[in-house]
Amino acid sequence: MGRLRRVYFGYYVIAALFIAEIAVTGVSFYSFSLFITAWQDDSALGWSLTAINGSFLIGLPLAFTSPLLGRFIDERGARLAMLLGVPLIGGTFVLEAFMTEIWHLWVAQGLLITGQSAAFLGTGKLVGLWFDTDRGRMMGIALAGNNAGGVIMAPMSAVFIDAFGWRTTVFVFGIAIIVINSLLIWFWVRDKPEDVIEEARRVGREREASTAEALLAATARDGGETSESASAARSQGVTWQESLRMSAFWLLTLAFIATFASIFAVLNQLAKHLEIVGISTEAAGAALGLLGAFGFLGKLIFGFLSERFPSRYGFAAICVLQVFGILILLLLRTPAEGWLLWPFVAVYGVGFGAVGALMPLVVADTFGLLAYATIFGAQQLILRIVNGGLPPVVGWSVDYTGTYEAAFFATIVSLFIGAIAVVFARTEATAAR
Template sequence: MQSKISTATQNKLSINYGAVIIGITILLNFASMSFFYSYGVFLKPLAEELGSSRTQASLPLMIFLFSMSFSAPFIGGLLDKYPIRRIIMTATSVMSVGLILLSQIQSHLQLYIIVSLFIGISIQGVGALATNKLLTNWFYRYRGLALGASAIGLSFAAMLMPILSAGLIASFGWRTSYGIFGLAIFLIVVPLVAYLVFTRPEDKGLIKDFNQQSANTTAADTEPLGINYSSRDILLSANFWKIIIVMGIPSGVLTAMVTHVVPYLSDIGFSDLQAATLFSTIGISALFGKVFWGWLIDRFDARIAILFALAIQAGGIWQFLISASYWQFTFASVVYGLGMASIPSFQGVLVAKAFGNTSFGKVFGYTLPGMLPFTLGLIYFSASVYDHLSSYDIAFYTFIGLFLFAALVTARLKLNKT
């Protein structure tokens, strides 16, 4: 009788372990982007103390993006080869040390070195790359839903870190605040990862999705792992470059909108508060949209779901062009935010469906530097258009055209049907 109770209890507990993995990835995504989403709050006091121009003080974010992108293939290869728990704990420790070291900097050179060698290079081992690899291992039929739920951590970071940072800086100053962040991330994340993270469900005697006992595994529950692709195979694959276009264009438009939408709204007559509120509306809409898109891509052909998301994003941009009142712009913000929420979950699903799970980390890692021309280029393009024409309209029309091009490429993607 005791044996039956023990078995029933074990099964009951194991049913929810997938939710535990999603929960820890939400935390990891939050922690990984804490530096990025709080840096704007630190920028002014940091610049004043170091005697920086705004350009000098803003340069670390560019360094961060480059370091994060170009270290991703290396980190992805490690995630494919070694236990994910070990990689996340190591990367979290490096990032935490970097944040603590920021509290001691005395020059711009020290700032740039720490951001590139400690924070930027470790981010993918804590956040998106590591969490996508972990969730791809743990989920199959509900992979999109898991990836979408995990990305909520990014939205929480965007909403909470500026407020939390401002409060800490007001109370303790920017140096102590960086030290607090570094120590808190290490003390919270590392023990939880050490105790809760397993590379695969098989490591706990479970299978993907429903976390049933391995003895109950059926052929329908088993995902084909794919093959081990070399770097050359990946970079010569037409499918890889199609994914770069399909995901790079929405990501590039997103970075441009994040950078320029508040100035755009201010230019056409809205107050700073109204412009900031409309920008926040995009983030709130995206927060609720992430799980929806994950659910959708699990139930329909991935290409159909992507086409739908691209159409909604283009519709949101078009609404920005034709709106005249505050409430029309609010609607535009909701529409665009809902559409762009698809990006985090779609990227991981596309890589898995195109290349399988064995080389997921390496392939996903290569997508990040591959997308960099879009993510940085469209920021510069938007600014250049405004500088020459005193209007963002041409940039917005270009975004709509790029979404159409991404839709044409989406139709030619070759993906596994399962």
């Protein structure tokens, strides 16, 4: 017990975030295209691809909750938001097991989006609070959990769906998320600067202790604002109101829109695209699992590099990697060219996988931790409004043309624009770095 006590508690926070991401992202992202195929094969449902992808439109009105959730996290802490969000996510999967009408899926998507925002919007702030010198690596490890989810959950989903059906599969996953993730967060997540100060001083991490002290002073309300609290606030970043007046906010948001387009047009549709070109469900499940493995690698590589180079340059690089990956996928037109699936997985997987680690790092590096969750929440609002109509458009395009080529080419263009935008997203703080 004494040996465990000597371990810096921040590592427990990272472990909790890593494990919590596995099932949630593994089911909702990496396995989603497998469920699309299962729903379309279910004769009792009769859902078109356009109708299924249209369920993402529910994210448009719910997008307005993101800044509010961000403000809640900045003021009340990420731990409470996670304890509310995780049961909502798991409960949504349980409810999906009983779907019979397309509007049931739409409602489920709305609940899932809300739960995910509450549970994971504050991840970047948690990692930034507990780690300073090795923040990039820790962010990469924490968010690599969603890629581990791809490695574990996508193949598992494929096997379970074939063996037990999609209803039993999603029900079991939902119960597991509620029980396991809630326990992890309850015991292993702390989000108060006071906790960090005490723990960091105990193990000799003075930079983390100083950062937490400055953040505590910046957010103190007793006695009103003093010159000391104002100075502390400036050292910990800008307010959300100030961020909206910066060109960096809008340029970063443009880059993030491009990578979210890649989620909706490529990752979530991959199994269906492979089915169209004649690739088996088993190969699709294996590819989705390997995407998670290479994504895991991408987070570690670019998390490490972000401690040596500006994180926005890394973000531009991963946009370009995704472009090359999609170009490879476009060459895969028949089962005879199925071998191209694996270089696509490697290139696209590293590029796409690193997005999860670099997005919060870029935001924290650019605007600081003071209003991190509110700023990130405001960006999520814009992302969902802009990209909310993309899934049904992709579905309509495929229903009309029979291929994903138009969607893939449009994604390539958006990623190039995003790469250029993020390079120019500078503030005085990022220039100093």
